[in-house]
Amino acid sequence: MKKIDKSDFAQGLHFVPLGGSEQFGVNFNLYCCDGKWLIMDCGIGFADERFPNVDIFLPDPKFIEAYKKDIAGLVVTHAHEDHVGAVPYLWPRLKCPIYCTKFTAAVLRAKFHDFPNCKDAKIIEVDCENELDLDPFSLKFIHVAHSIPQAVLTVISTRYGRVVHSGDWNLDPAPVLGVQTDEAALRAVGESGVLAYIGDSTNAPIPGRAGSETDVEAGLGKVFQGIDGRILVTIFASNVGRIQSICRAAEKAGRSVCLLGRSLHRMVSNARECGYLGDIQDFVSERDLPRLSADKILIIATGSQGESRAALARIARGDWKGLKMGRQDVAVFSSKAIPGNEKDINLIKNHLSASGVRVIDGSNAGYKIHVSGHPYRDEIRDMFSWLKPELVVPVHGEYLMLEAQSSLAKECNIPQTIIPQNGSVIRLAPGTPVLVDHVQTGVLAVEPQRIIPSDHVAIQERRKLQFSGAAHITVAINASGVLVFDPQMTLIGMIDGADEGEQDILGDLQQEIEDTLVDLSDDGVVDEIRIEEDLRVACRRYLTNVFGFKPKVSIHLLRV
Numbered sequence: 001m002k003k004i005d006k007s008d009f010a011q012g013l014h015f016v017p018l019g020g021s022e023q024f025g026v027n028f029n030l031y032c033c034d035g036k037w038l039i040m041d042c043g044i045g046f047a048d049e050r051f052p053n054v055d056i057f058l059p060d061p062k063f064i065e066a067y068k069k070d071i072a073g074l075v076v077t078h079a080h081e082d083h084v085g086a087v088p089y090l091w092p093r094l095k096c097p098i099y100c101t102k103f104t105a106a107v108l109r110a111k112f113h114d115f116p117n118c119k120d121a122k123i124i125e126v127d128c129e130n131e132l133d134l135d136p137f138s139l140k141f142i143h144v145a146h147s148i149p150q151a152v153l154t155v156i157s158t159r160y161g162r163v164v165h166s167g168d169w170n171l172d173p174a175p176v177l178g179v180q181t182d183e184a185a186l187r188a189v190g191e192s193g194v195l196a197y198i199g200d201s202t203n204a205p206i207p208g209r210a211g212s213e214t215d216v217e218a219g220l221g222k223v224f225q226g227i228d229g230r231i232l233v234t235i236f237a238s239n240v241g242r243i244q245s246i247c248r249a250a251e252k253a254g255r256s257v258c259l260l261g262r263s264l265h266r267m268v269s270n271a272r273e274c275g276y277l278g279d280i281q282d283f284v285s286e287r288d289l290p291r292l293s294a295d296k297i298l299i300i301a302t303g304s305q306g307e308s309r310a311a312l313a314r315i316a317r318g319d320w321k322g323l324k325m326g327r328q329d330v331a332v333f334s335s336k337a338i339p340g341n342e343k344d345i346n347l348i349k350n351h352l353s354a355s356g357v358r359v360i361d362g363s364n365a366g367y368k369i370h371v372s373g374h375p376y377r378d379e380i381r382d383m384f385s386w387l388k389p390e391l392v393v394p395v396h397g398e399y400l401m402l403e404a405q406s407s408l409a410k411e412c413n414i415p416q417t418i419i420p421q422n423g424s425v426i427r428l429a430p431g432t433p434v435l436v437d438h439v440q441t442g443v444l445a446v447e448p449q450r451i452i453p454s455d456h457v458a459i460q461e462r463r464k465l466q467f468s469g470a471a472h473i474t475v476a477i478n479a480s481g482v483l484v485f486d487p488q489m490t491l492i493g494m495i496d497g498a499d500e501g502e503q504d505i506l507g508d509l510q511q512e513i514e515d516t517l518v519d520l521s522d523d524g525v526v527d528e529i530r531i532e533e534d535l536r537v538a539c540r541r542y543l544t545n546v547f548g549f550k551p552k553v554s555i556h557l558l559r560v
């Protein structure tokens with residue numbers, strides 16, 4: 001494969017996914033037509049315990065930064081964090097106009113409040129009626145149903161042909177909020193010819209159809225019946241349709257709704273700004289919770305993914321002022337675990353259960369209480385049949401999911417499929433689409449005070465220390481190499497200071513240091529680097545023998 005350079009992008013139509021392919025989240029997709037770039041989505045991913053003190057990941061924009069002046073725009077397909085979350089962090093490095101629907105714009109503007117570097121960012125609201133001309137791209141947006149309002153699919157027309165970038169979607173036959181995926185518009189696009197379909201793979205391995213939010217509303221209504229205590233429902237805060245479903249079901253059950261969690265309040269106010277949630281009863285304030293009778297209240301709480309600082313986790317720990325859940329109360333998980341979050345969610349369920357709270361989730365509800373926003377196999381099949389693309393490039397998912405969509409495309413007689421990796425450069429036109437190169441990509445880790453590459457040495461070291469512990473030892477010697485006072489030793493992650501038996505370890509370690517110094521002195525060694533290194537090796541060998549793992553040892557040698 002020849003290395004691609006700037007001049008190769010000057011002609012033709014290329015697709016370069018920099019994030020979201022072979023990984024969950026961090027969606028960041030690039031299209032290049034005759035040297036001009038279009039970015040589709042700029043989302044975050046969630047870090048796991050291998051990244052201590054890092055909550056979120058951003059896509060690394062370094063590659064596209066080099067083409068900054070040739071970026072025609074950034075389109076955000078919808079307001080989920082894995083599509084919009086990285087915009088406030090990366091916009092200052094890209095400085096291009098942002099295009100999105102009204103609701104997504106409301107969410108983004110609210111985010112920008114906390115990011116002064118984005119004050120000059122231009123957000124241009126788009127709709128599904130008018131085409132958007134971003135020379136050499138012409139964009140048409142089509143409504144798709146998804147678990148957030150105003151998600152769009154984007155038809156990208158160029159002089160080389162038409163590409164459909166799906167964003168996240170499903171074929172909910174009866175969404176409770178917003179409209180169905182616009183089948184007629186998609187069929188019309190299919191009639192005019194589609195060069196490539198670049199689409200959501202999340203649920204491609206699952207047969208059948210995702211189902212409908214309307215059934216969820218009915219299911220929740222049934223679940224809420226016959227409960228004497230409080231009902232707490234946890235959801236993705238951004239699922240405005242679900243908030244509406246819960247409120248309607250709560251009203252039928254004669255319960256008032258209280259929202260707990262900052263992101264829920266924020267999302268509700270974004271939704272109201274855009275005309276949603278107008279016909280539901282008023283929410284009761286958190287302050288009023290203690291005086292409302294248990295069978296008259298329903299709480300919607302953030303934290304369905306087990307986030308330890310969110311409302312749900314705090315309530316489960318008994319750590320939320322004014323609300324103690326217990327016997328008779330019920331917690332409903334109207335959500336699904338994002339892969340990797342299962343353990344954290346289980347911990348919360350166990351806390352709730354231990355307090356006597358009945359836990360209801362998809363496995364024991366007996367009714368539909370959650371529906372995925374992503375298409376199952378039969379829905380993807382429908383999309384293929386409407387669009388009839390020449391090529392399918394599965395994105396938005398881990399490898400298994402991409403592979404599942406690719407094999408489904410083959411089953412549906414799509415002429416060609418290419419499974420991309422992050423950084424793949426696919427030339428879509430002219431000629432037969434082909435993978436031509438791989439550019440450098442990666443993710444950035446957001447620490448509380450800085451943003452660094454996820455493979456930064458600092459993170460590697462912190463990860464190592466979780467397993468190895470560390471020993472910091474200060475040794476002071478005189479000109480003849482003899483100890484002038486006892487070595488100062490701090491062991492981290494090895495011994496319990498209160499345990500007297502373990503003090504012997506420190507005594508033996510000191511002996512090890514003394515013996516090593518005597519050996520070095522006998523050999524006439526005066527080189528400080530050599531002394532430090534010999535002491536480090538000796539201490540590490542001793543500690544490894546004692547503990548069976550290799551602690552990180554640092555020696556500070558003082559000559560006095």
Ligand SMILES: [Zn+2]
Pocket residue numbers: 027080082083168396
């Ligand atoms: Zn997504």
Ligand SMILES: [Zn+2]
Pocket residue numbers: 078080146168373
């Ligand atoms: Zn989404």
